[in-house]
Amino acid sequence: MxxxxxxxxxxxxxxxxxxxxxxxxxxxxxxxxxxxxxxxxxxxxxxxxxxxxxxxxxxxxxxxxxxxxxxxxxxxxxxxxxxxxxxxxxxxxxxxxxxxxxxxxxxxxxxxxxxxxxxxxxxxxxxxxxxxxxxxxxxxxxxxxxxxxKKKKEKNHQELLWQLITGDARDHKHIADQLSKIGVNPTKPLAVILFNFEVMSDDLYKKLVYVAKTTQKVTILIQTLDENQVVFLVSSPASNDFVKDTKEFVETFKAQVRERFGIMEVTAGCGYAYDNYEWIKRSYDEATKVITLKQTFTKELQSAAFYHELGVFRYIDLIRQTIKEQEMTVNPAIRKLEKYDLEHRTNLLETLGIILDKDGNMNEAAKELHCHVNTLNYRLKRIQEIANIQLKDPVQKIGLYLDMKVYLKR
Known part of the structure; x- marks a missing residue:
């Protein structure tokens, strides 16, 4: 030149x-x-x-x-x-x-x-x-x-986000005014999305924010880092189906993090979008609940992203608390199978758990247990005889499923 x-x-x-x-x-x-x-x-x-x-x-x-x-x-x-x-x-x-x-x-x-x-x-x-x-x-x-x-603005934005998710900011009009000052349209429903990682660094956090902001399924308004958890305040784009857009965003985000940075273990939790900004904390609490239960019931809830997708696991804490307060004994069927397995060196309790996880699909259960379907049918017959249960009874089946989840995840 x-x-x-x-x-x-x-x-x-x-x-x-x-x-x-x-x-x-x-x-x-x-x-x-x-x-x-x-x-x-x-x-x-x-x-x-x-x-x-x-x-x-x-x-x-x-x-x-x-x-x-x-x-x-x-x-x-x-x-x-x-x-x-x-x-x-x-x-x-x-x-x-x-x-x-x-x-x-x-x-x-x-x-x-x-x-x-x-x-x-x-x-x-x-x-x-x-x-x-x-x-x-x-x-x-x-x-x-x-x-x-930008960094000065982001610091102010992050302070506002912390006020929202901790409940320090409670008045809808005040929150809307604060969001409007930072350029957020105060007429759109807003929600919180969380991503948990096994390890975190400043460099990785920047890369994760980059991926999120270039994955254009939802609009990232504010982001912050809470130890190993990335917190996003988001709004949905033009589509009226927030749940669908958000699930697509989560899957795309996880796929790109896996492909670009080799990170396999990512746990996501999503809160619902609310017009009333006083409920942004509720959205955060919903996402937190999803994360907490997915970390405990990893296999059962691996595809869950929203609170409603937790199914009966939404009530697991209530069941645990009830059992504790009323000093209820463990389901006798579980005790009987546990005792039989110990005495005969069998795995009938594990077999029952897998059958329940597969909702009675014997072919799928047999694949996971690496045995023939006929062998599994025989085991199921023995399980019902020993434990004195009938899995064709939906009340017994659902109750036993929940009892096993509470008992085995103590």
């Missing part, structure tokens, strides 16, 4: 828009600047030669989810995150993406954002690429200022 051209980037800029226009003028191509979560910060003008991906980004003010996912699969974003060199990206027609060059804006190892250049009518030369890299180094200061402002 000549000294004259370098001076054009060394000067002070009144805005990112002015800066991005300077890059576009130098490279004679349309340019966009995004933050680290792929939200659009500034873009230059373009003619009719632009592509669908750029248009969607400008209209939605963020890169479309399908484009981000494809960039991850193609290794584009991981490469940008690990280097400050410009990356040439060939066109990908099925997502409406033309030929591009991208470079990360970074401070040391921290990615602050990205510059994207759409090659329209020309290919960038080696000199162009060197100039783009230099421009990215100059964009650092502007994005650092934005990041400082």
């Amino acid at each position: 000549s000294d004259n051209k370098r001076e054009s980037f060394n000067r002070q800029f009144d805005s990112l828009e002015e800066f991005v226009d300077t890059i576009s003028e130098r490279l004679q191509c349309p340019v966009t600047i995004e933050d680290s979560n792929h939200h659009l910060l500034a873009y230059s003008s373009h003619d009719d030669g632009t592509d669908a991906a750029r248009i969607s980004t400008i209209i939605g003010r963020r890169v479309p989810e399908k484009v981000i996912n494809r960039f991850w699969k193609e290794g584009v974003i991981p490469t940008l995150n690990q280097s400050d060199e410009p990356l040439i990206i060939p066109q990908i027609n099925d997502i409406g993406l033309g030929n591009r060059v991208a470079v990360s804006i970074r401070k040391n190892n921290e990615v602050l954002g990205y510059i994207w250049v759409l090659e329209v009518g020309r290919k960038l030369t080696d000199e162009d690429l060197a100039d783009l890299k230099f421009a990215a180094s100059k964009a650092k200061n502007q994005l650092l200022q934005l990041n400082m402002q």
